[in-house]
Amino acid sequence: MKDKYLVVGAGITGCVIAENIASQLGKEVLLIDSRRHVGGNCRDYRSFEGILVHEFGPHIFHTNNGDVWNYLSRFTDWTMYFHRVLANIEGMEIPVPFNLNSIYMAFPAELAGKLENALIEKFGYGTKIPILEMRKTESPLLKFLADYVYRNVFLGYTVKQWGVKPEEIDESVSGRIPVYISRDDRYFQDKYQAIPRLGYSKMIENMLKNDKIEVRLGCDFREISDPNNYKMVIYTGKIDEYFGGKYGELPYRSLRFETEYLNTRQFQPVAQMNYPSNFDFTRITEFKHFLPQNTAGTIIAKEYSMPHVAGKNTPFYPIINPENMSIYEKYRSEALQLKNVIFAGRLAEYKYYNMDQAVASALDKFSLIAGRV
Ligand SMILES: Cc1cc2nc3c(=O)[nH]c(=O)nc-3n(C[C@H](O)[C@H](O)[C@H](O)COP(=O)(O)OP(=O)(O)OC[C@H]3O[C@@H](n4cnc5c(N)ncnc54)[C@H](O)[C@@H]3O)c2cc1C
Known part of the structure; x- marks a missing residue:
C-alpha cells in the first residue's frame, strides 16, 4: 500500500x-x-439528439501554453472554436468584451467615430483597458463611454454574479472585464482555442x-x-x-443551471448571451454552437449565481x-x-x-x- x-x-x-x-x-x-x-466541473454529456452539454456551464479551452496544448492533445482531437459573446443591452445584442464593433452598434455613427478616435489616441489600437481604469479618465467622451459600459455591461452582471458592489471585488476579477480597442470581437485572443472533438469527459476518460x-x-x-x-x-x-x-x-459563489430542450434549430446567434440588466439569470448558453451539430432541436442553460452553502450546493468561484x-x-x-x-x-x-x-x-x-x- x-x-x-x-x-x-x-x-x-x-x-x-x-x-x-x-x-x-x-x-x-x-x-x-x-x-x-x-472530469469535475469540466464534465459534459450527450443529449438524446447527440448535443454535447456542458453540465457545469460553458467550457471553452483557450491557452497560449504550448506544453499544455500538446499534453492534452495526446488524449483528444480538437474542433477549432472561437468564442463570441453577445450581451443583451437595451434590447440590442452587442458583442462583449465591449470593442469597436460594439461602439458602432450601440451609438449613432458620428458619436461612435469620435469615441473610436478618442480611444485610439489615449490608449492605442489593440489595447485592453479594464473598465474601472477607463472610468478614471478626464476626457468627457471617454468618461461617457466608460460610464455607459460600466452601467450596462459590468454593473448589473457583476452584482448578479458576485452578489456585491463592483468596488468590493478584487481588481484581478474586475480586470477580467475590459474594453478592447479593436475590431476583434472574439472573447479570447489566445493562440490555441478549441473544444475537444468528443467532449471533455471523453478526453478525461482517455487520460x-x-x-x-x-x-x-x-x-x-x-x-x-x-x-x-x-x-x-x-x-x-x-x-x-x-x-x-x-x-x-x-466562501465561494455557487451556480444553478436551468437546462431546457427547445424544439427549434437555433435559439440565439452565439453560444453565450449575457443578460446584465434583465432577468435574474446572468447568461444563457446554447451548447450546439460549440461543435457542429445538425439536430432538429437545441439545448440551452440559464445560469443563476448564488452564495455557496457547504453540503447544499457546489463551490464554483472562490x-x-x-x-x-x-x-x-x-x-x-x-x-x-x-x-x-x-x-x-x-x-x-x-x-x-x-x-x-x-x-x-x-x-x-x-x-x-x-x-x-
Ligand atoms: C461556470 C464555469 C465556467 C467555466 N468556464 C471555463 C472556460 O470557459 N474555460 C476554462 O479554461 N475554464 C473554465 N472554467 C474553469 C474550470 O472549470 C476549472 O479550471 C477546472 O474545473 C478546475 O479543475 P479542478 O480539478 O481544479 O477542480 P474541480 O473541477 O472542482 O474538481 C475537484 C473535484 O474534487 C472533488 N472533491 C472535492 N472534495 C472531495 C472530497 N472530500 N472527496 C472526494 N472528492 C472531492 C469534487 O467533487 C470535484 O469533482 C469554468 C468554471 C466554471 C465554474
Whole structure:
C-alpha cells in the first residue's frame, strides 16, 4: 500500500496528476471523487439528439501554453472554436468584451467615430483597458463611454454574479472585464482555442485508461480510513474542509443551471448571451454552437449565481478579497508542514484557475511529486 498514491478529486487537476503518476512513474494510483463522474466541473454529456452539454456551464479551452496544448492533445482531437459573446443591452445584442464593433452598434455613427478616435489616441489600437481604469479618465467622451459600459455591461452582471458592489471585488476579477480597442470581437485572443472533438469527459476518460489507475466514484475522502497508508496524498478538494474549517470557512459563489430542450434549430446567434440588466439569470448558453451539430432541436442553460452553502450546493468561484486570502494563507502555511500531502487545483489552492492554468499547475505539482520519489 505504501507504494500507492491517493488522488482526491477527479477534476482535470486530479486526473492530470493521476495520469502522470501512472504513466511517468509507473506507480499505482487510487483516484476518488465524491461525485459520481470524472472530469469535475469540466464534465459534459450527450443529449438524446447527440448535443454535447456542458453540465457545469460553458467550457471553452483557450491557452497560449504550448506544453499544455500538446499534453492534452495526446488524449483528444480538437474542433477549432472561437468564442463570441453577445450581451443583451437595451434590447440590442452587442458583442462583449465591449470593442469597436460594439461602439458602432450601440451609438449613432458620428458619436461612435469620435469615441473610436478618442480611444485610439489615449490608449492605442489593440489595447485592453479594464473598465474601472477607463472610468478614471478626464476626457468627457471617454468618461461617457466608460460610464455607459460600466452601467450596462459590468454593473448589473457583476452584482448578479458576485452578489456585491463592483468596488468590493478584487481588481484581478474586475480586470477580467475590459474594453478592447479593436475590431476583434472574439472573447479570447489566445493562440490555441478549441473544444475537444468528443467532449471533455471523453478526453478525461482517455487520460485515465491506464491499468495502474483505479477510479472510485461516489467516494469521499472522509471514507478513506487511513490516508497515511498511501505513499502520498494529492488533495484537490476544499482546503478549509481538509483542516476541518479550523480557521473559518472560505466562501465561494455557487451556480444553478436551468437546462431546457427547445424544439427549434437555433435559439440565439452565439453560444453565450449575457443578460446584465434583465432577468435574474446572468447568461444563457446554447451548447450546439460549440461543435457542429445538425439536430432538429437545441439545448440551452440559464445560469443563476448564488452564495455557496457547504453540503447544499457546489463551490464554483472562490471570492478573492484580502479577508478571504488571509484565511487561506493560514490553511496554506499549515498545508506546507505536511510532507506527504500535496494541495492542488481550484479548491485546494483557492484560486481562479482556467482549465489550461489548472493543467499547467497540475504538471508543475507532478514535477514536485516526482522529485520527492
Ligand atoms: C461556470 C464555469 C465556467 C467555466 N468556464 C471555463 C472556460 O470557459 N474555460 C476554462 O479554461 N475554464 C473554465 N472554467 C474553469 C474550470 O472549470 C476549472 O479550471 C477546472 O474545473 C478546475 O479543475 P479542478 O480539478 O481544479 O477542480 P474541480 O473541477 O472542482 O474538481 C475537484 C473535484 O474534487 C472533488 N472533491 C472535492 N472534495 C472531495 C472530497 N472530500 N472527496 C472526494 N472528492 C472531492 C469534487 O467533487 C470535484 O469533482 C469554468 C468554471 C466554471 C465554474
